[in-house]
Amino acid sequence: TQLLEQSPQFLSIQEGENLTVYCNSSSVFSSLQWYRQEPGEGPVLLVTVVTGGEVKKLKRLTFQFGDARKDSSLHITAAQPGDTGLYLCAGRRPVLYTGANSKLTFGKGITLSVRP
């Protein structure tokens, strides 16, 4: 059973469109991170959300952490071809469950393609 479910798995949109993608779980996380990965490279951190209900903005990207800290969303406004890539969410379980140095659990990722 996948601890973090990301949806949709694939998304192909036209430049200028808006989109929202999701990262859902039945488990509580102490923090959630979003990474972006481009072909042939390793993932790179975009944002970390820690507090339930927290909203963070990174230029045209808006990240939200669910009130219960079980899910997160990523909204992109006016998508650009440069937004193309694999978007991974990763959660850190509370210290109670995993010990002081808790590991990250990754979702399978969302492949986004933005057509010019």
Next chain:
Amino acid sequence: DAEITQSPRHKITETGRQVTLACHQTWNHNNMFWYRQDLGHGLRLIHYSYGVQDTNKGEVSDGYSVSRSNTEDLPLTLESAASSQTSVYFCASSKLAGAYNEQFFGPGTRLTVL
């Protein structure tokens, strides 16, 4: 600039051979991780280390081993390579624990086992 490197970037080997993938970081991070990435599975944790002489099994550790003799390096060894171990392998490092702790990833090693 600090960085994390992996070598080789591409490797083709035969079933049954021993293979070692190198990972070297100059961030002076205590934590290091090895993942494999496969279509339909995302990133799965193989082994991780929280410091010198410390190693721990991840969710897919069978057939793999690691050793940590210094802060900078965490080599991953496939004792007897199997076709099921064909994958892209990523090494990552991070500072000590914390909610905002970021993992820095290497560029990956594409391994093909024939």
